[in-house]
Structure formats: C-alpha cells, structure tokens
Amino acid sequence: MFDVVRPQEDVWIPTTCGLCYSVCALKVHRVNGTVVKIEGNPDSATNRGRLCPRGVSGIMALYNPDRVDVPLKRTNPQKGLYADPGWVEITWEEALDTIAARLKKIRQEDPRKLLLTGTVTTQDEVPFAKIFAMAFGTPNGWNSGAGNHCGTAEHLYGGLLHASWAKQPDPDHCRYLLNFGTASGFGSYYCVTGMSQRVAEARVRGMRHVAIDPFLSPSAEKADEWIPIRPGTDGAFALAMLCVMLHELNIYDGEYLKHHTNAPYLIGEDGLYVRDVSDGAPLVWDSAAGMAKCFNAADIQDFALEGEFTVNDAPARPAFAVLKEHVKPFTPEWAESITTVAAATIRRIATEFSQEARIGSTIALDGKVLPYRPVAVAYFKGAQGHKNALLNCMALELLPEIVGASNVPGGLLGMNSCSLGYPGTDSPKWTPKADRDGLLVAGYWPSQPPPYPPKEVRKPDSIDLRAMIPSCPGSSGALPVVMADPEKFKVPYAIEMNFHVGANHLMTFADPDAIAQNFKNIFQASFALFLDEATYFSDIVLPASSYLERLSHTADWMASNTPVGEWCYHVRQPVVDPIAQRRSACEVILELVERLEMRDEFYALVNLILKLKEPHTLDPSRFHSWEEIVDRRYKSLFGDNHGLDWFKEHGLLKWPKKVEEVYWKSFSRARVPIYFEWFKKLGWSVRDMAQQMEIDLDTSAFQALPEWRPCRSHQENSPNYDLYAIYYKFPMQTFSGTYDNPWLDEVSSLDRFAYGVAINTDTARRKGIKEGDWIEITSISTAKMIRGRAALTEGIHPEVIAIAGCGGHWSKYLSIASQEGKGLCFEWLVPVGLDNLDIPSLTQDLCVKVKVAKAG
Amino acid sequence: MRVEVRFYGFVRDVLANTAFSLEMPAGSKLRDLLSESIKNSSERLRDRLFTSSGDLEANVQIFVGATQSTSLEEVVADRLESSEVKIFVLSATAGG
Numbered sequence: 001m002f003d004v005v006r007p008q009e010d011v012w013i014p015t016t017c018g019l020c021y022s023v024c025a026l027k028v029h030r031v032n033g034t035v036v037k038i039e040g041n042p043d044s045a046t047n048r049g050r051l052c053p054r055g056v057s058g059i060m061a062l063y064n065p066d067r068v069d070v071p072l073k074r075t076n077p078q079k080g081l082y083a084d085p086g087w088v089e090i091t092w093e094e095a096l097d098t099i100a101a102r103l104k105k106i107r108q109e110d111p112r113k114l115l116l117t118g119t120v121t122t123q124d125e126v127p128f129a130k131i132f133a134m135a136f137g138t139p140n141g142w143n144s145g146a147g148n149h150c151g152t153a154e155h156l157y158g159g160l161l162h163a164s165w166a167k168q169p170d171p172d173h174c175r176y177l178l179n180f181g182t183a184s185g186f187g188s189y190y191c192v193t194g195m196s197q198r199v200a201e202a203r204v205r206g207m208r209h210v211a212i213d214p215f216l217s218p219s220a221e222k223a224d225e226w227i228p229i230r231p232g233t234d235g236a237f238a239l240a241m242l243c244v245m246l247h248e249l250n251i252y253d254g255e256y257l258k259h260h261t262n263a264p265y266l267i268g269e270d271g272l273y274v275r276d277v278s279d280g281a282p283l284v285w286d287s288a289a290g291m292a293k294c295f296n297a298a299d300i301q302d303f304a305l306e307g308e309f310t311v312n313d314a315p316a317r318p319a320f321a322v323l324k325e326h327v328k329p330f331t332p333e334w335a336e337s338i339t340t341v342a343a344a345t346i347r348r349i350a351t352e353f354s355q356e357a358r359i360g361s362t363i364a365l366d367g368k369v370l371p372y373r374p375v376a377v378a379y380f381k382g383a384q385g386h387k388n389a390l391l392n393c394m395a396l397e398l399l400p401e402i403v404g405a406s407n408v409p410g411g412l413l414g415m416n417s418c419s420l421g422y423p424g425t426d427s428p429k430w431t432p433k434a435d436r437d438g439l440l441v442a443g444y445w446p447s448q449p450p451p452y453p454p455k456e457v458r459k460p461d462s463i464d465l466r467a468m469i470p471s472c473p474g475s476s477g478a479l480p481v482v483m484a485d486p487e488k489f490k491v492p493y494a495i496e497m498n499f500h501v502g503a504n505h506l507m508t509f510a511d512p513d514a515i516a517q518n519f520k521n522i523f524q525a526s527f528a529l530f531l532d533e534a535t536y537f538s539d540i541v542l543p544a545s546s547y548l549e550r551l552s553h554t555a556d557w558m559a560s561n562t563p564v565g566e567w568c569y570h571v572r573q574p575v576v577d578p579i580a581q582r583r584s585a586c587e588v589i590l591e592l593v594e595r596l597e598m599r600d601e602f603y604a605l606v607n608l609i610l611k612l613k614e615p616h617t618l619d620p621s622r623f624h625s626w627e628e629i630v631d632r633r634y635k636s637l638f639g640d641n642h643g644l645d646w647f648k649e650h651g652l653l654k655w656p657k658k659v660e661e662v663y664w665k666s667f668s669r670a671r672v673p674i675y676f677e678w679f680k681k682l683g684w685s686v687r688d689m690a691q692q693m694e695i696d697l698d699t700s701a702f703q704a705l706p707e708w709r710p711c712r713s714h715q716e717n718s719p720n721y722d723l724y725a726i727y728y729k730f731p732m733q734t735f736s737g738t739y740d741n742p743w744l745d746e747v748s749s750l751d752r753f754a755y756g757v758a759i760n761t762d763t764a765r766r767k768g769i770k771e772g773d774w775i776e777i778t779s780i781s782t783a784k785m786i787r788g789r790a791a792l793t794e795g796i797h798p799e800v801i802a803i804a805g806c807g808g809h810w811s812k813y814l815s816i817a818s819q820e821g822k823g824l825c826f827e828w829l830v831p832v833g834l835d836n837l838d839i840p841s842l843t844q845d846l847c848v849k850v851k852v853a854k855a856g
Numbered sequence: 857m858r859v860e861v862r863f864y865g866f867v868r869d870v871l872a873n874t875a876f877s878l879e880m881p882a883g884s885k886l887r888d889l890l891s892e893s894i895k896n897s898s899e900r901l902r903d904r905l906f907t908s909s910g911d912l913e914a915n916v917q918i919f920v921g922a923t924q925s926t927s928l929e930e931v932v933a934d935r936l937e938s939s940e941v942k943i944f945v946l947s948a949t950a951g952g
Contacts, residue, residue, distance in 0.1 A: 111868045137868030139947035448946040449914035456907050462947075601874070604864050608917065608944055 008032060014041055014651020016555045016572045018547025019054040019061065020734040021120040022046070022192040023560040025568070025652060026055065028548065028575040035059050035548065035575055040193070045566035045654050047193040053732050055193070057743035061529070061546055062576070066740055066815055068528050068543040069580030071095035079520040079537050081512055084812065087531070087541070092581065095540050096588070099525045100595040102497055103136070107596065111137030113496040115463065115483075115522075118143055119503035121737055123560075124552035124572055125527070125585040129501050130447075131609055132589050135602040139462040140495065142505065143475040149508060149735055149806075151380040153389035153841035156473040157397045159451045161672045162407060163432035163442040163664075164414030166190045166559040169376030171198030173363070173410035176356040176375040178349070179211045179219065180234045180396060181382030186219030187731030189380055190415055190559040198562070207374075208356075210349060212237060212341075213382065215758060215802040216795025217728050227349070228797040231724045232847040233339040234383035235392030236708035237346060238399055240335035242327045244350035245402060251354040252320075253404030256371065257305060260665060261401060261674045262439065263320035264303035265295060266311055271680050271704055273437070274316045282437055285309050285318065292316075295438050295671075319675030323398075326705045338708060340797070357403035365409060366659045370666050373403060374410030382728065385846040388701065388709040389838035390471075394676065395706035401674050407665035415559040418443065418664040419567070422655060427637045428611070430558075434670035441670070444558055447474065454678060457685040459693065460491045468689055469842060471682060471702075477837045477844040480509065483518045490693050498537075500526040501585055502544060506533040507736045507806055507825055510844060511782050514832035527585045530740060531813035543582040548575050550584040553630045553647075564662055568654040569637070571630075571647035587626045594623065612636045679840065680704045686839075702840050712781070712836060713847040721780040723763070723801050725850040727826040730754055730804035736825075739807050739817035748823075755823045756791035758802040759852065764792050767852060774855035777801065779829035779848055781836070787855060788824045801852060857882055859932065860940045861893055866947040870900040880932065886918060887928040889941060904945050915946045 009032050017024040017038075025044030029037040038058050042049030071092050074085035106113045116133040118126035120143060133141060143150065151166075158164050168184060168191070169177050177199075183189060185199030203209060203222070211220035212227045212234065220226045229237060245251050257263035264284040266274040273282040274292070281294040288301035292311045305320040332343035332350075339346075356375050363372035377399045384393050405411030421429040430443030435453050442450040449455070455470040463483050464476035472478075482489045498519065505519075506512050512533070519537040527544040528535050535541050547555075552572040561567055578584070593602045603618040606629065616632035618624050624632075631644035638653060647653070660667045683702020690697040701709070713724055732748045733739060748754035757775060769775055771792045778785040786808060796802055807823015816822065829848045830836070836845045863874040878892050894901045905916055912918075918925040919942040920932060932941065 107868070134865050134947050137866060139866050453914070455914060458903065601864050604862075604942065605944065609946075614922075 013573065013575045014571070015548070015575055016570045017051070017055045017058060018121060018124065018555070018572065019058055019738060020188070020192065021123050021560070022190060023123070023555045023570065024051055024055050024193050025570050026051070026058075030575055033576065035062055041651060044570065044652055045194070045568040046191060046560065046562055046570070048197060050193045050197060052187075052193050053744060053747055054734055054738055057741050058548060060741045060743050061738070062548045062579075064740060066530055066813060067579075067582075068531060068541055069582060070543055071581065072541040073098070074539055081506070081516050081533070081536060082810065083536065085536060085538065092583070095542060096591060096595065098540055100592055102523050102525070103592065103596055106497055107136060110493050112140060112462070112493050114138040114140065115495045115498045116141040116501070117498055117503045117505055118501040119508075119735065119737075121734060122502035122585070123557070124547070124550075124555040125501055127554050128586045128589060129499065131605050132593070132602065133499070135598055135605045140464070141475075142464065142479050143503065149381065149729070150475060151384055152472065152474055152477070152843040153384045153393045153838060154380055156390075156451050156471060156841050157393050158414065159442045159445060159473055160440065161397055161401065162412070162414030163417035163440055164558060165446055166415040167412055168195055168415055168563045169199070169378055170374075170410050170413050170564065171195065171202050172564050173372070174202060174374050174376050175207050175410065176353060177207060177209045178353060178375070178377045178399070179209060179213070179223065180377065180379035181211075181213040181217070182378050182380040183217065183219040183729055183731065184378045184380060186222055188729040191562050194562045198564070208352075214724070214726055214797040214800040215728060216793070217802070218731055221795070226795070227341055227345060230338070230340045230797065230799060231726050232386040232388070232392075232711040232714060233708065234379065235388060235395040235706060236330070236335045236338040237341060238395035239327055239330035239706060239708055240332045240346045241350040241353065242395065242398055242402065243330045244332060244347050245354050246324045247328055248347070249351060249354050251357070251359065252402045253357070253359045253373070254305060256404030257320055257402070257674065258303040260404075260671055262671050262677075263305055263318060263323075263674050265319050265675065265677075266292065266309070266316040267319050267322050267675065267677070268314055268316050271677070273677055274311050274314070277312065283311060283316075285311075323674060323705055330708070340799075353399065354403060357405055359403060363409045365663070368659050370659070370663055371404055371408045372410050373405035373408050375403060375405045376400060376412040381846070382726070384843065386843070387711045387836065387838050387845040387847075389843040390679070390701055390840040391703060391706045391709060395708070398674060398706065401672065406672070408663050413563040413662065415563050416561050416661075418661045419558075420658060420661055422567070422638050422653070425637065425639050432664060432668050432670050438669075438671045440672050446557065452678070454682050457682070457689045459689065460489050463491060463495055465489065465842065468693070469686055469839065471679070471840045472842040476842040478834065478842050480515055480518050480832050481834055484514075489695060496522055498522055498524040500524055500534065500538065502527055502529065504532045504534045504736045506536070507809070507827055510827050510830040510832045510836075511784065512825070512827060513784075527588070531811060532736070533809065533811050536811065542588065543580065545574070545578040545582040545584045547572060549578040549582060550574055550586070551627060551630055552586065553633045564657065566654045566656050568652055570652040571644070573648050584626065590626055599623070610636070676704045683840070697834065698839055701838065711845055711847045713849045716780050716849045718780060718849070720851045721849040722799070723850050723852050724799055725777060725779070725826070725829055725848050726800055726802050727846055728802055728804055733805040733807070736806040736809065739809055739822055740814045742816055745816050745822065752791040754804055755789070755807060755821055757788040757824065758791050758793055758796050760796045760798040760800070761792045761794050763798050764790055767854065769852075769854050776853050776855050777824075777829065778851045780850065781831040781848055782829060784828040786824045786828050789821065801850065857884070857932070858939060859889060861889065862940065862942050863945065864942065865945040867901065867904060867945050870898050870904060872897065884932050885928065886920070886925055886930050886932060886941075889932055890928070890943070905943075917944045917946065918942070919944075
C-alpha cells in the first residue's frame with residue numbers, strides 16, 4: 001500500500017547572499033522544501049552569475065547542526081571567556097518579556113545606557129536595529145568590524161574625496177593599479193565577486209597590477225609585480241612618490257587641480273585659508289588679473305597654483321605650492337630606510353604611475369568627452385590599520401588626486417557617489433554637493449551626518465568619543481576604552497545593556513580579555529546564528545534566522561552595487577521557512593516596539609529614514625508587519641508596480657548607469673581637498689576640549705598635509721620581539737563568522753596559509769622552524785601567546801608573519817571552528833587603549849611586534 | 857497660534873516630555889519655536905539642536921506638517937499645513 005505520490009517540488013528562488021557584505025545575487029534550488037544547491041544569479045549586475053566559495057557553501061550555514069534553534073537563557077551568573085553560560089531553553093514569550101522589561105527600565109532611566117552591536121554581515125538587519133536604537137534614544141552603537149576588518153580612516157577619505165563609503169578602480173578603463181595591500185578586486189572588499197571578474201578582465205585587457213604588500217597574499221599573487229614593504233609604512237612610500245612626481249618629474253594635472261580641488265585656495269602663515277573679509281569665502285589668486293578673488297568668482301581667468309602673494313597685508317600661497325614644498329624632503333632615499341623598498345623601485349613606480357595617467361588625454365563616452373586618467377590606487381585595512389592612519393591614507397589618496405585620476409574614466413571611482421534614480425521614479429536619488437567653502441559634501445552616507453562638514457566638537461555624550469572627535473566616520477575604536485571607564489571620560493552614564501545583532505565582538509576587535517571586561521557586567525540580549533564567543537556574555541540568546549530564512553530590502557546599499565555598468569536592487573527573501581523557532585531580527589524588533597509602546601516614535605523614524613512616500617508611509621494608529629514595511633519601501637523607491645510581490649518573483653531590478661553617475665566629477669562643481677585645512681582647525685578644538693575634560697589625548701595628527709609617523713610597533717625594539725605580525729583577509733572565510741562551515745573548513749584545510757602562519761623561509765630557518773612546525777607567537781603589547789603551524793614561504797617580507805582571517809575559536813558550541821588548528825585569533829596580540837588608536841579617525845592599530853619561537 | 861511639537865530620536869535623555877503644545881505669536885519663525893521649546897523643557901536641548909554659532913546641527917531635521925523645512929527663518933504659520941511640527945535628532949549609531 002502506497003500513498004498517492006505527490007508532485008515533486010523543484011524550484012529556483014532568487015535572493016541574495018549574506019555571508020559577507022557584498023550582497024551577491026543567488027538562485028537557490030529547493031526540492032521538496034529542502035535547499036539542495038546555491039548558484040549565482042546571472043541576471044544580477046552585481047556578481048553576474050558567479051559566487052565565491054562562501055556563497056556556494058551557504059547551504060551548510062542553513063542546515064548546520066550547531067545553529068541556535070530555540071530561545072535560551074543562561075543559568076551560570078558568572079560571565080567569562082571560558083565560562084559555560086549553562087544554557088537552558090525558554091519560550092519566545094519569556095525571552096521577549098525579559099528583554100522588554102530591561103529595555104523599559106533603561107529607557108525610563110537613561111536610554112543612552114543601551115548599546116547596539118552588529119556587524120556588516122547582518123547588513124540587512126542592523127540598519128533596522130539602528131532605527132530602533134535611534135527611536136529608543138541612544139547614540140551608542142558599535143560594529144564589530146571596527147577592529148581588524150573595517151577601513152575606518154579609508155571610509156573617511158571616501159566621504160571627503162569620493163562622496164562615497166568605499167571606492168574601486170574603474171574596471172572598464174584603468175590601465176595601472178597600485179594596490180597597497182588590499183584584496184579589492186581579488187577576494188574581499190565590496191562587490192567582491194563582481195569586482196573580481198571585472199578586475200580579471202582588466203588584467204586580460206592589459207591593466208598592470210602592482211601589489212605593495214608585506215605578504216604575497218591571495219591578491220598580491222595575481223599581480224604583475226609584488227613589492228614587499230614593511231607594515232605600516234605605505235604612507236612613506238606614497239609620500240616619496242609624491243616627491244618624485246612633483247619635484248623630479250613635474251607631472252600633475254593642473255587643470256584638474258585648478259577646477260576640481262582646493263589646490264588654488266590661498267593658505268596663510270597660520271596654515272588656514274585666507275578668506276574674503278566680507279563674506280568669508282576662501283580666496284584664490286587670479287594670475288591673469290594679478291589679484292585675489294573669491295574661489296567662486298565668475299570672472300577668474302586663471303587660478304594660480306604656485307607663487308607667493310600678499311593678500312590682506314599678509315603673505316599667502318596656493319595650497320598646491322604648500323603641498324609641493326611640504327613633500328620635498330620625502331625623497332625615495334628617505335623612504336627606503338622606512339619602507340625597506342629600494343629608492344630606485346619607488347622612483348620607477350612613481351614614474352610608471354605618473355606617465356600612465358596620460359594627463360591631458362580624453363575619452364568619449366555616450367557622446368560626452370571626459371578626461372581619461374587610467375591609473376588608480378587601492379588600499380583598505382592593511383595600509384590604514386595603523387596608528388598613523390589619517391596621515392598614511394592622506395598620502396595614498398593624494399596620488400590619484402594629483403594626476404586627476406579621481407572619478408573620471410580609468411581612475412579611482414567612488415562606489416556610487418551619485419544616483420539619479422530609477423527612471424520613472426527618480427529614486428533612490430543622491431548627488432554630491434558643495435558646501436560654502438566649495439568643498440565636496442557626500443550626498444549619501446550610511447550614518448548621520450556625513451563626515452564633512454565636520455560637526456562641532458562636543459563633550460563626550462556617547463560611549464565612543466565620537467562627539468569629541470567627529471572626524472571618526474563610523475565605528476569607533478575608542479568604545480572599549482571609554483566603556484571600561486566612562487567617568488574618566490566624563491560620560492555621565494555607563495552602558496547597562498547590549499542589544500546584540502549577530503556580531504562576534506569578542507574576536508574581532510582586539511585583546512579578548514580586555515573586551516570581556518566590558519561585557520561581563522552588562523545585560524546582553526543576542527540574536528545569534530551560533531553560540532559563539534560573544535554569546536558567552538549573553539543573558540538571553542534568540543535564535544536568529546539566517547539570510548536564507550529571512551526577508552529584507554536593505555541588503556543593497558551604495559557600496560554593494562558595482563561602481564560601473566548597471567544599478568541593481570535585489571530582494572532577500574526566505575527560500576525556506578525559518579527552521580525550528582528561528583525568527584528574523586526585524587520582525588522581533590517590531591514586536592519589541594509594541595511591547596515598549598514606542599510605535600509612534602519608531603514609525604516616524606522609519607518613515608523618515610527609509611524615505612517612505614505617501615501613500616506608503618507607516619500609520620502609527622495600526623501595526624505594520626515587516627513584510628508590509630518591505631513592500632512599502634520598494635513601492636516608495638520604484639513605484640507601485642514594483643512592490644514586494646514583484647521583487648519576490650523577479651529577484652532584482654536593474655537599469656543602466658549614466659555617465660554622469662559613474663564619472664560624476666566632471667559634472668560637479670564640488671571641489672575636493674588636497675590640503676585638509678579643516679583637520680587642522682578641528683585638531684585645535686579637540687585639543688582644547690580634551691584639556692577641558694582633563695583627558696590625555698595626543699591631537700598632533702590633525703594635520704592639513706600628510707606625514708609619515710611610526711606606529712607603536714616601529715618603536716618597540718626588543719631583541720626577541722623582532723617580527724611584525726599582520727592580519728589579512730582570506731577569500732575562503734568572512735571575519736569570524738564562517739569558521740564552523742564544513743565546506744569552508746574543507747577547502748581551507750587544502751591551503752596551508754588559511755589556518756597557518758606565513759613566515760619567511762630564511763627567517764624561519766634562523767629560528768629553527770620547519771614547514772608545519774607548531775610555533776608560538778607572543779605579543780610585546782599584550783604578552784598574550786597564540787599558536788599555529790608555520791607555513792614557510794619566500795613570498796613574505798622577512799620581518800613579517802601573516803595570519804589569515806579570524807579563526808582560533810574556543811566556544812564549546814562550535815564543533816568545527818573550535819578544533820585545534822583551525823586558524824588563529826589575531827586579536828590576542830593587539831592591545832586596547834587610546835595609545836593604540838589613530839586619534840583623528842579612532843582607527844585601531846593592528847601593527848604589532850611579536851616574538852616567534854618553535855613550540856616546545 | 858497653538859503648535860504641537862514632537863521630538864524624535866536622540867533627545868529622550870534631555871527631555872522629560874518629547875511631545876508638548878506651545879502657544880506661539882503670529883509670525884513666529886522656526887528658530888523662535890525651537891527657542892521656546894528649549895525654554896519650555898531643558899537648556900540641554902540647545903546643544904542637541906544648535907551649533908555654537910546658532911546654526912541647526914546637521915543631524916537635525918524638521919518637518920512642518922508633512923513638509924521638510926529648509927531654513928530656521930521660515931515663518932511657521934506660512935507653512936503650517938497642520939498644527940504639528942516634528943523635530944528629528946538623528947544619531948549615528950555605528951558604521952561599517
């Protein structure tokens with residue numbers, strides 16, 4: 001006897017990946033309710049049908065038996081890195097009652113006592129949680145990427161120079177890519193799979209790729225030339241290039257500098273702009289008229305870039321002249337001893353870069369004749385994750401600016417600085433603007449407001465010093481320092497609760513012991529996929545749905561779209577119903593809003609931030625479901641014909657990018673700084689506030705022009721601690737979040753660098769270390785030791801060891817990731833403290849001196 | 857002229873009540889309305905709304921009825937579509 005045979009379900013469902021922040025489009029094959037395969041969606045302009053190993057492995061993230069399936073509460077009141085919380089199952093009702101009661105109490109006392117933590121792989125949930133935090137009344141948030149993953153200072157310059165959170169080389173036209181230690185276009189960074197294809201095509205087309213990197217990393221190994229450099233000295237290399245370009249080659253794009261930067265602005269003896277006495281506008285010198293004029297005067301015939309003039313009875317020089325004189329001492333010979341790169345090599349690279357910029361050439365695109373500057377400079381965490389981040393990045397950023405290779409064909413492009421919107425609705429729309437000094441203001445920024453114009457320096461009112469140091473563009477490295485001792489920083493409250501959306505902050509910032517001190521005495525409610533190390537500090541754990549089980553419209557944002565080609569907006573939709581008791585964080589937040597009776601405030605902020613338009617705004621007189629909000633967001637952006645149902649069926653909406661959007665610089669009146677005058681003024685304000693607050697803060701790095709300054713590690717010279725340890729991103733893993741995936745574990749095990757420690761062959765030999773030996777790495781800064789297997793290679797600077805990703809888990813609830821030998825947790829080596837931060841950007845220094853020895 | 861004022865966002869620690877009603881003279885500007893709100897509630901609110909030179913902070917957005925205001929010098933009555941003014945003080949919680 002057999003039952004009637006039911007028709008087999010066999011469907012492919014469009015959605016997006018959530019295993020990193022690139023938001024690749026997927027087609028998920030479901031048979032009889034079970035996901036059996038994940039492929040890239042060829043219709044998407046983002047990844048064009050391709051996926052990385054992580055994307056393919058998502059099926060194992062869905063069905064991993066280590067996943068959290070039910071709400072849990074801890075029974076062990078003692079919290080610690082290795083203290084088993086003693087989880088017991090509870091109902092959703094009990095979990096939400098407990099969390100809501102805590103939130104109510106805090107909101108009544110002082111809402112600032114609430115902290116929101118998240119990460120970029122919960123990119124679709126954290127923005128909604130941020131709206132919740134805002135409506136709740138707290139300014140306190142922390143993305144765990146602020147540690148070893150985020151390009152904090154790099155994002156700042158993205159905002160100041162490119163009106164964008166991130167940037168990429170123009171893959172369609174670039175012919176010479178200088179890559180300072182990033183896997184952008186090769187294995188990580190934004191739009192990873194799409195850019196990897198496009199950069200590969202560019203290399204086939206003939207683009208030269210020069211990698212300047214301490215390690216022959218997965219991206220550097222694909223370069224035409226690899227130049228090993230001492231960690232943390234990229235800025236010195238760039239300064240020497242600027243010196244060669246301006247003093248030996250005399251190559252710069254004068255027309256670009258005159259019309260698109262503040263190079264002609266006159267600088268007084270105090271280092272500030274010389275301003276018009278009546279309206280305060282910065283002055284320039286009109287060479288033809290022989291007089292100073294406001295920068296925006298209509299009758300300027302020629303902007304002077306060099307010379308010295310008398311204005312308002314005082315001497316003044318164009319910013320370009322000041323820059324040129326400033327970089328004169330930074331010769332390749334000067335840089336050689338700092339970077340260990342031969343002066344002749346630096347000189348040659350500067351020459352190749354400058355000449356390939358083809359200053360004066362043009363290209364016609366869509367009938368528009370534009371400057372053609374086919375050179376770009378890429379960098380991210382590697383070059384900027386140092387104590388001298390602001391000044392390092394400034395030197396790197398000036399390279400493309402000096403030759404005019406910024407947001408023009410062939411050059412460095414903001415990742416979607418300008419959006420004119422979907423035809424028919426003109427949404428979403430943002431365009432770069434100019435402030436009253438004529439400088440660029442980003443049209444869109446992921447948090448409020450963009451970094452320029454700078455906010456006034458205030459007394460600390462949040463737990464991360466960002467009110468006092470408003471040049472920090474995103475997550476602040478100061479948070480664990482201030483959180484540990486708010487009184488010292490005159491913060492009038494202490495954090496009492498962490499609303500935790502999927503980050504593993506114990507493993508992704510710095511010394512886990514120091515981070516643990518901050519979280520052991522506060523209440524933590526976590527949305528978690530796994531019981532990772534961060535959940536050891538949780539009081540309640542909620543079973544989070546994975547990206548394959550949840551709905552969202554916010555997976556896409558400005559930096560997820562490819563910088564060229566087509567706009568592409570996707571849906572993230574459940575391909576299976578949430579397994580067991582897992583739930584979407586967004587749905588749970590809506591329920592908490594009801595329990596906290598804050599619907600009116602929350603909906604008002606949702607309407608504002610999601611830009612919901614009539615008749616799709618939320619009505620506080622009734623409850624709106626998450627599905628309804630997603631539908632209203634899509635309709636507000638793309639019209640009534642493109643609501644959630646349309647997106648569920650089609651998966652994505654795309655349209656071609658206009659030349660004016662991609663290469664916006666030629667169409668914009670906004671100028672970008674090559675002289676960062678406001679940094680100087682801001683530094684004075686920060687210094688004064690720090691003195692007033694009696695906070696010991698080194699504000700000397702707030703400079704208008706780049707310098708190279710040593711990191712802590714460059715000055716820690718102990719005979720035994722003779723190597724620099726660096727961290728790098730590995731294409732097989734994302735942060736700490738994927739190490740429990742069996743497919744990624746298998747493929748990582750095939751690569752000796754994935755879980756091992758790269759060390760130079762000669763260096764290893766001197767220390768008696770052989771391939772595969774267990775070695776002990778001890779930090780001079782934290783005195784902590786980590787262990788891993790040596791992977792000998794000639795492809796690494798002899799002073800350096802390199803550690804991939806963020807392995808070395810220890811949670812007993814991660815059956816694969818916590819096995820011995822599954823990578824190393826680099827953070828144990830990195831200290832927490834203001835003296836380990838770049839103060840202007842609050843970037844964490846990841847350059848650390850270590851002792852390396854064969855394990856006994 | 858009676859105006860309903862509602863504050864949203866990063867203000868709860870400085871305002872006991874985020875919604876209140878104000879009697880404003882005819883011809884009052886938005887700047888006057890905010891000054892009166894500060895007087896009516898807490899001086900600490902001033903720091904959240906204004907720079908030291910009296911400009912609106914970049915993270916503050918004001919709506920008169922359903923329309924976003926672009927200047928503090930706007931006369932409230934000129935724009936008044938309803939009796940409600942909404943003031944949003946946005947906070948930048950975290951980044952990338």
